[in-house]
Amino acid sequence: MAKMTMVQALNLALQQEMEKDDSVIVLGEDVGVDGGVFRVTDGLINQFGDQRVLDTPLAESAIVGMSIGMAAYGLKPVCEIQFSGFSYQNFHQIENHAARLRWRSQGRFHVPMVLRTPYGGGVRALEHHSESREAYWAHTPGLKMVIPSGPRNARSLLVSAIQDPDPVIFYESKALYRAFREEVPDAEETLPIGKPQLLKEGADLTMISYGAMMRPTLEAAGELKDKDGIEAEVIDLLTISPLDEEILVQSVKKTGRAVVIHEAPRSFGPGAEVVSRLVEKAFYYLEAPIERVAGFDIIIPSFSREKAYLPSFERILRAARKVLAA
Amino acid sequence: MPRKKITISEKVEYLSILNEKGQLDKKLEPDIGEDVLLKLHRFMVLARKFDERLLNLQRQGRIGTFPPIKGQEAAQLGTIAHLRASDWMVPAFRETAAELWRGKSLENIIIYNNGFAEGVDIPEDRNDLPISVPVGSQIIHAVGLGWAAKYRQKDDVAMTFFGDGATSEGDFHEGLNFAAVFQAPVVFVCQNNHWAISMPLSKQTRSKTLAQKAIAYGMPGIQVDGNDILAVFSAAQEAVQRARSGDGPTLIECVTYRLMMHTTADDPKRYRTDEEVEKWSKRDPLPRFQKYLMDKGLLSEDKLNEIESQIMEEIQAAVEGAEKQMAAFGDPMDMFDHAYAEMPPYLKEQKADLARELSEGGEEGDHG
Numbered sequence: 001m002a003k004m005t006m007v008q009a010l011n012l013a014l015q016q017e018m019e020k021d022d023s024v025i026v027l028g029e030d031v032g033v034d035g036g037v038f039r040v041t042d043g044l045i046n047q048f049g050d051q052r053v054l055d056t057p058l059a060e061s062a063i064v065g066m067s068i069g070m071a072a073y074g075l076k077p078v079c080e081i082q083f084s085g086f087s088y089q090n091f092h093q094i095e096n097h098a099a100r101l102r103w104r105s106q107g108r109f110h111v112p113m114v115l116r117t118p119y120g121g122g123v124r125a126l127e128h129h130s131e132s133r134e135a136y137w138a139h140t141p142g143l144k145m146v147i148p149s150g151p152r153n154a155r156s157l158l159v160s161a162i163q164d165p166d167p168v169i170f171y172e173s174k175a176l177y178r179a180f181r182e183e184v185p186d187a188e189e190t191l192p193i194g195k196p197q198l199l200k201e202g203a204d205l206t207m208i209s210y211g212a213m214m215r216p217t218l219e220a221a222g223e224l225k226d227k228d229g230i231e232a233e234v235i236d237l238l239t240i241s242p243l244d245e246e247i248l249v250q251s252v253k254k255t256g257r258a259v260v261i262h263e264a265p266r267s268f269g270p271g272a273e274v275v276s277r278l279v280e281k282a283f284y285y286l287e288a289p290i291e292r293v294a295g296f297d298i299i300i301p302s303f304s305r306e307k308a309y310l311p312s313f314e315r316i317l318r319a320a321r322k323v324l325a326a
Numbered sequence: 327m328p329r330k331k332i333t334i335s336e337k338v339e340y341l342s343i344l345n346e347k348g349q350l351d352k353k354l355e356p357d358i359g360e361d362v363l364l365k366l367h368r369f370m371v372l373a374r375k376f377d378e379r380l381l382n383l384q385r386q387g388r389i390g391t392f393p394p395i396k397g398q399e400a401a402q403l404g405t406i407a408h409l410r411a412s413d414w415m416v417p418a419f420r421e422t423a424a425e426l427w428r429g430k431s432l433e434n435i436i437i438y439n440n441g442f443a444e445g446v447d448i449p450e451d452r453n454d455l456p457i458s459v460p461v462g463s464q465i466i467h468a469v470g471l472g473w474a475a476k477y478r479q480k481d482d483v484a485m486t487f488f489g490d491g492a493t494s495e496g497d498f499h500e501g502l503n504f505a506a507v508f509q510a511p512v513v514f515v516c517q518n519n520h521w522a523i524s525m526p527l528s529k530q531t532r533s534k535t536l537a538q539k540a541i542a543y544g545m546p547g548i549q550v551d552g553n554d555i556l557a558v559f560s561a562a563q564e565a566v567q568r569a570r571s572g573d574g575p576t577l578i579e580c581v582t583y584r585l586m587m588h589t590t591a592d593d594p595k596r597y598r599t600d601e602e603v604e605k606w607s608k609r610d611p612l613p614r615f616q617k618y619l620m621d622k623g624l625l626s627e628d629k630l631n632e633i634e635s636q637i638m639e640e641i642q643a644a645v646e647g648a649e650k651q652m653a654a655f656g657d658p659m660d661m662f663d664h665a666y667a668e669m670p671p672y673l674k675e676q677k678a679d680l681a682r683e684l685s686e687g688g689e690e691g692d693h694g
Contacts, residue, residue: 056507059504072471
């Protein structure tokens with residue numbers, strides 16, 4: 001057990017899976033000698049050599065396409081796309097092939113690959129380095145879309161993703177990479193993909209979020225308890241797709257009120273799907289309209305103004321109070 | 327600070343062994359066993375006759391849209407003939423001859439072309455990826471497969487097929503670059519059939535050849551008469567050997583011609599002349615190979631008639647078999663299979679919804 005940042009925890013997951021299974025191959029831009037621009041793959045090339053950790057030429061489509069070929073062969077490639085803003089250059093490989101090869105070959109092949117990529121705002125980065133476009137991937141049948149919210153679940157979800165027989169898009173929040181440390185056990189730990197986690201029980205309001213937005217969401221829940229005497233139930237989705245609504249529906253049946261929070265643009269965002277499922281399965285239990293707190297439907301502004309774009313503690317609190325007052 | 331010439335020493339070869347008049351370059355004639363020659367011929371005839379029958383079925387509304395291969399049989403068979411079962415075939419979508427060679431059944435090709443996933447048919451012991459429609463996107467998969475084989479210390483190779491149009495796609499360039507950088511055992515087979523739907527090769531590239539693009543990536547490239555099965559066979563033999571012995575990838579440009587439409591939904595009269603098609607019909611790969619075999623005493627008119635009538639019977643039986651199978655296909659519930667290894671709960675619900683709808687006698691997709 002050691003206190004680790006998310007970067008260190010992800011590194012531990014990769015290192016242990018590579019040690020255990022020689023079919024795990026890491027590839028991407030600057031992932032070898034440089035250890036990745038965020039150092040998530042630091043030291044792996046020294047331990048496993050350049051046949052396990054491939055510094056590739058600069059070509060996102062080929063990194064993913066090559067991973068698909070490796071996976072069809074039976075290897076477990078974990079590729080890194082340096083920033084999710086560059087992953088649109090490999091979008092067609094994911095949409096046309098990674099997500100479909102199991103279906104297209106009628107089960108003869110499958111694609112046990114992981115695409116790791118940093119996402120999200122809040123780190124004062126250049127254009128293309130701050131967006132949150134998980135909805136693209138979540139909309140594609142055949143893919144799994146996972147977003148951890150802290151070092152410990154990042155480690156266990158990455159282990160699960162590597163072991164998963166289907167392609168997993170794994171978003172890592174840049175804002176969380178070094179934001180805080182958590183105890184991470186030495187022994188391998190997994191978390192089921194497709195299962196949201198109940199972080200805090202409460203009877204008055206359900207707050208649903210994931211990734212970097214879990215922190216302001218939890219803060220807001222704390223404030224509601226301290227200032228308003230409200231017990232909010234807080235759920236971390238962890239997996240955006242396949243989305244399992246069971247725990248969400250159970251919670252809303254109990255509380256009758258819900259707020260969904262994400263930094264992705266509001267329209268057609270994951271929140272829209274969450275709200276639809278709640279309306280379909282818990283409509284008669286609702287005491288108030290469900291609120292969404294999300295990024296605005298614009299390109300995330302240049303970094304000096306990105307704070308105004310990202311859902312804040314205050315914005316979440318305001319939405320929660322609105323739902324509670326209705 | 328000079329301004330000087332950097333000499334690029336690589337040359338692109340052009341190879342032709344059996345020309346369109348059926349004349350043979352004896353010095354270049356490859357040593358191919360009789361059984362292999364006859365097998366290649368049989369598959370050329372089968373692919374040709376089957377293609378004609380598929381067109382016929384499509385025009386009668388008995389199958390859906392499909393891409394005819396007529397004219398490209400030599401380019402496909404001369405290359406694929408070098409693969410072992412454990413090697414990898416990574417096709418685009420116009421490789422029916424190569425698929426037949428690999429063991430795909432006529433029946434399943436008919437079933438697939440009539441819009442049923444049941445026709446996919448890739449048994450465990452055959453390392454063929456399924457058809458890939460987005461142009462050029464499959465090229466990189468061959469690099470991953472080849473690299474993986476090398477990583478596992480197997481001497482298997484990956485062979486990928488694509489057309490002249492694909493050489494304009496980014497994935498072609500990324501794929502060739504990766505293959506060369508990682509020295510992956512891959513054979514890139516470009517079937518330059520001169521047309522990407524309505525776009526002639528002259529508008530696709532200013533390069534003199536497509537083979538020369540290999541030079542930029544540091545791998546050998548060769549242009550062959552793609553309608554000359556002996557030339558294709560020789561070039562592919564070298565390339566497969568090179569890949570198998572660890573010496574990296576090769577680009578082969580097979581200069582051929584799409585004698586028919588892009589797909590059955592296309593009308594080539596809108597963009598090319600009958601004269602051009604006529605000119606290329608004279609370079610048909612089949613008659614010249616037949617003349618070669620007859621000159622060698624391996625084939626006679628009688629023997630050819632016998633082969634053709636056997637093949638026609640085989641095709642007729644496949645059409646009847648496929649139609650019988652398709653008539654017996656049940657409800658569409660298996661469309662939910664193969665999305666994930668394990669079906670998520672919401673998919674189970676959607677599947678149950680459709681099952682209910684179907685059992686209530688509603689039409690598929692009818693939510694009324």
